[in-house]
Amino acid sequence: MAGYHQAVDDIRAFVQATDQTRSPALEALAGSYAEACAEAARRLGQCQRLLQQGLRSEAIQLAEADPRLLDLVAALDFPERDAWDELVGIYGLPAAPRVSQSAAQFLNEAYALEEPLQDLLRTHRRLALSRAPVRARIAVMRKLAAQDPTNPIWPEDLRVFEKVRFRELQEDGAEAARRREVKDLGKILAEVEESPWVEPPPKALVQGLRKADAQLRGQQNRAALADLEGELADAFAARDPERARRARQPWLSLVGVLGLAEDDPAMRRARPILDWLEDRDRADEDDRRHEDAIRELRQTLDEPGAIAPADLERLGNTLLRHERGMPESLQARYVQRLAAERARANRLRMIVGGSAAAAVLLVLGLIAASVRSTARAQEAERAAQAVSDAVELGELARAGDLLKKLEQDDPAILQQAPMLEAREMFKGAEGREAQRQLAFEQAYRAAEASPLGGASKPMDEARKLAVQPTEKEAVAKLAERRAAALEAERKRQGGEARPRIRDLGDRVAALRASLAGAKAEPAKARAAEDEFEQLRGEADALAAATELADGEVKTLAQAARLDVENLGKQLESGRRVAAVERDMAATLRSAGADEAQAMSRYLELLKKAAEAEPGSPRARALPQLDREAQAWEAVAAWNRLLAAWAKEPAGGGPRRDQERLDLCNRLIAKYPQSPDAAEIAACRDRLQAVARRAEPLAGRLQQLLSDPLVGSVWMVKVRPPNRDEPARKYYLAQRPPDDSSVVHYYKSYNTEKPAMAAIVREHIALSEAAPQSRIAARYKAALGQLARGGEWDGPMMDLAAAIRQEPEIDPLLQLNLLRRVLELAGDGSVPLREACRDALARIDQAGVDVTVPWMDPDNADARRLRPAAAEAVASLPDFAEIRKHAREIAAGLDGRLARRPHPVGWLSPGPQGWRVEPAISAADAGDGELLVAAREEGGAAAWKRVGTVARGVASLRAEDASAMVEGRPVYFRPAAAERP
Structure with missing residues (x-):
């Protein structure tokens, strides 16, 4: 493949050459090019399939392998390709497949999409290799999904990681709630509610976090409200309005957040302070x-x-x-x-x-008279103005003196209109003044009698009505007297309240400490309720007795009252928990009817009890118990199955056994982590062994008993001429003729080629069917009964005993037959397999090679090994004892199945240690052991013993301290009945 560039160059040169003669070199060139094209098409197809699956990085990684795929595709697609294909067709050379250009373009586009993602992909791989936190990896995958929206891998990976993150958030939320970290819980809730999840978070997670956040924030706000309430009380006691105003606004804000009603105790306690502050605001x-x-x-x-x-x-x-x-x-x-x-x-x-x-x-x-009249009116007006000014200024005495002087000096002027109005104005003011003085006197007396402390409306009214200097002085002195009396009363109340506050705190602490014991004893619970009512009355009386005390004493009294209120909440919570626990006890008592439903209901009640006691050990253990609930369900399913079998009539045959086997298999598949997994597997093995009896075990036994050397063989025993030598035994396919001195006997396991020996008829000591054939004939008749599901252990052990007790069987054959019969017996019966284990081990320990030709009277190896074989047979245990041991094993297995654990209560800590709730009585259980189904590190559940019951009295003593978890169900397994 490395020389594909050279191959393409040679092809192009050949196509352009004038000499296009076929040659071996041309054939090799066509083969190389066809191979390169096939390889490119194959790799390109693989890349295309990866891209269609969204595995772009894997496709590019494959394309980057040497030789680089796109370079290879570009090189193989040369301009003279059509001419080359025509020459290949003419010469009959290997045709090169066409490489899909659309697939190459698809791959090229993948490169273009992959390039901007390289930094994110490197970060993604680095986080994966370093096992970074799930939250960090999710953030990178979200960026990848946003920049690579056509790739379905990212949403799928996000779903998987988000499920893991949901579990982490649930655990982190529970831990934050346990530590009462409001800020951390708020961050967790914000992440759940505000993150762009592929799938919405579980409703249970969101609701649980919201509930915990609201509860913690409510508690935090309540605590802050209590602090601000103390600040208000201190400011009120010190008559410091500025300090009170600084605490008022945050206090009102918290009241709005908490939505407190007007009759809330906090509102009632703060109302006098707020009213005083409003009066000060108005003043x-x-x-x-x-x-x-x-x-x-x-x-x-x-x-x-x-x-x-x-x-x-x-x-x-x-x-x-x-x-x-x-x-x-x-x-x-x-x-x-x-x-x-x-x-x-x-x-x-x-x-x-x-x-x-x-x-x-x-x-x-x-005339002059008119002039005098006008002057007279002006004089009256001036006098009236002076009287009016004095009245308006509140100087009624001066106004009265002016009127008296005018009446003495110039009575006529009083009849002028302005003076008449001024006199009426004076009389009205005089009446009002009399009323004011009366009202002042009443307000002053009421102020003297008004309670100390807080805003005094009569005092404010007297201060408002005081006009005369003497009145103002009287009000000022009254205020001083009241302030001194208030200070004295404050000191008196503080001195009397402090010991009462300490005593109340001690009694609250003592009652709180006794609540754990009161939970288990109804009499103590009633006494605790009575004591609480007394404490609540004392707290109310103390609040009234410290109304005028200083800020510190008042705060201590408020704190003591708050302790009593919290104690009341604890008692109320205890009452709710006690009611739930009564339902839990009733549920477990009724578990016999439908244990699975009862345990499901128990889990619901356990969650309800945990909600009533947030932060308690039971509440903290709830997640662990919730995970163990499947083990309770598995135990109930196995108990229900065994109970149904116990009600079935005896018998039923192979069909019933097969149905039971199917049920065991389904139970193991459904509950692989059941604490009864080993017991169910053992039951399944017994049923499988029973199912094998008809097929293939009965067939294998039939085959064994029908073997030519076992099932249908004749034995001739000949005395040797030398009396010191042992008799010779010949094994024949059939009875020899009476008139023949020649026998055709088996000399090896190949029964098709018998050997021939001449014998002297007078030396024949015995001629009859071989002993193994007689045994086979006798027991073949029982095969039909075994195949139909009849009794197995007895016939099989009888067969083994017959083989062992037959003296004429060759020891080597005897040992071989015993091994095979015992193995077949164990394959059809688990108890028998256990009982035969020692016998088979002894056969193996003997180390006798039973495959030597025992049927050959002249075989030296057979003669040498027969004594060892006979000794091994003699060393085997008594088969009757093996049968008895098998019955004991079966009885033990059946008895264990009959003594199934059933739920009787749950673990609960107490002042004297762990106990079972509700208490076990002699009527509930006899002697036995107490167990719990606890999950181990691998996730599977296992039975752990936590105590015993003797004569109905439970005694808890766990062998494993980790088994003791509050709320974990306790099962009772009766003790095995003593054998007579």
Whole structure:
């Protein structure tokens, strides 16, 4: 192949030459070219098939082998190819196949597609060789699938790797949930939900991760909420609104995330603090507006120009509407400026009025009385304005003094219209002031009686109603007294609460420690419930008793109450688990009716119990037990099969045995990792042995007993002339004639060529059918019964005993027949095979060559080996004992099948060690052993002993500590009955 370029050059030269004579060199050239074309077509076809299967890299690797395929195809397709094919046809030379150019083009396109993928493919191979994590390999394969969309290999590989990744994610998620790593669990969930999987992730995986993530985040948010609640409580106790505001917003955000209802305990605990903070927010907002009003009024008063009295009054009224009113330092300026602005406005009006009066005097010549009347009205208006200003400023005493002075000095002016309005205004203000003073007095008394701590609405109301300096001073002193009383009460509550908190914590810890024992004892469980109710009442009372305590004590009380609440959740979880365990116990008690269904139901309940106790040892063991569930199913299937056989009537014959054999084979195929695999295989072997009896064992026995040297042979025993020599035995095909002195006897195993010997008839000591033939004739009659499925062990051992007890059989033949009969007997009966093992071993140990021609009376090897053969026969054990041993083996196998393990409970740890739940009583089981079906490293399940039962009392003591897994079903196998 290396010289294909030279071959093509020679062909082209030959086609272009004028001398085109056929020659041996031309024939060799045609053969080489045809071989090269065939090889190129073959490799190109292989590459095309690989490309069609999506194996582009493999196709290119094949094409790159020496010689490079595309170079070879290009070289073989030369311009003179048609002329060459014509010459080949003319000369009858080997024709070269055409190379498919479309396939070559297909391969060339594959090169073009492969080139951009080289870096990714190298990375893919490097990751595969280094056994990189599945996640990294999936990322590279996704890039390959995106850049190589027509290749079906990548989606298929991705499906396989994604299934592995799903299992990893499930295990990683379970581990993250166990470690309570919220961030890691979130990353795992994000990968499951956001990755571009070829096949959607299993719903169970997604739902499980979502549930675990929500649960952990809920727990984390609850913990953060508790921390923020403590921060709020501390800020509230310290009356630090800024600190409380910093904790409020994240607390409200978590409340929204958790979706807490208004009646949630956390909401109830935080409501007083939030209400206090809202009151402080309103107070601070009112203070801000008050300061803004002061600033605006001060800026207005600082302006040098004229101000409309109405605008100045508006600013003053705005400021006076606030609780704190107008500062005294600003009040004097305001009153002075307001009076000045009003006076200015009055002077303007007076100037206008004076001008008009002068015009009247000049034009109309009014009388002096009219002038005095006008001046009188103006005076009344000024007096009314002064009274109104005093009322508006809240200076009712000054307004009253003005009215009294006017009444004494000029009573008539009080009848003027402006003064009448001012007096009415004064009377209304005076009434309102009386009402305010009454309301202040009531608010003050209520504030004195209001509870300490928290926002006091009566106190706020009294502060709001206090106007007079004496009232404000009284409110300030009351606030000081309440603050001192609050501090004293806080210290008192803290001093009394600390020992109660410690005592409550100790009782909660003691009760929590006792719950493990209470689970197994109903009386203790009821006592635990009663104790919890007392603890819950104590926690509620403690919360009320520490309402005014400092932040540290309040936090400790809240923590103690939270411990009680968590203990209540633990008790509730324990109640749910106890209910589930009662169902589990009832399910296992009813397993006899349908064990497979009961074990399936048990697994469902086990998962339910694990959900009620997340993070518990049982929950952590659940994945392992879930994988072992198939072993429970296998045990149930074998038990069900044996129970059905036990109900069948005796007999049934070969057909029933074959049906049982088929059932065993199906069971082994379905449950190859069953803990009963060896037992099922042993049962199958017994059934196979029974099935072999009819065919081929009965045929083989028939063949043995029909052998010419066994089944139909005549024996002539001749005394030698020398009495010291042993008698000679001749084996004949038939009885010799009475009048003949010549016999044709068998000298070798070739019965077609008998030998001839002359005998003296007077020396014949015995002439009769050979002993092996008599035995064969006797036992051939039993072959039909054996073939029809009759009793096997007895007839076979009787046959062996007959052969052994026959003194006239040649020892070499006797030993050979015994070996073959014992082997046939074992092939048809597993118990008999075990029982005959020692006898066959002794025959092998004797080392006697039984293939020597024992039938030749002159054979020296036969004469030499007969004593050893006879000794070997004599050394064999008693066949009656072998038969008895076989019956014992069969009884042991049958008894073991009858003593099948059945589920009675599950493993559960306790304060005193492992125990079986529910407890085993004498009514449940007698003496026996306790087993579990545990998976081993290879994946197969095996029975492991974890304890015993004596007189109904279970005692657990595992030989293998790894067998002790909480929740693993425990099986009871009765002890074998003692033989009399």
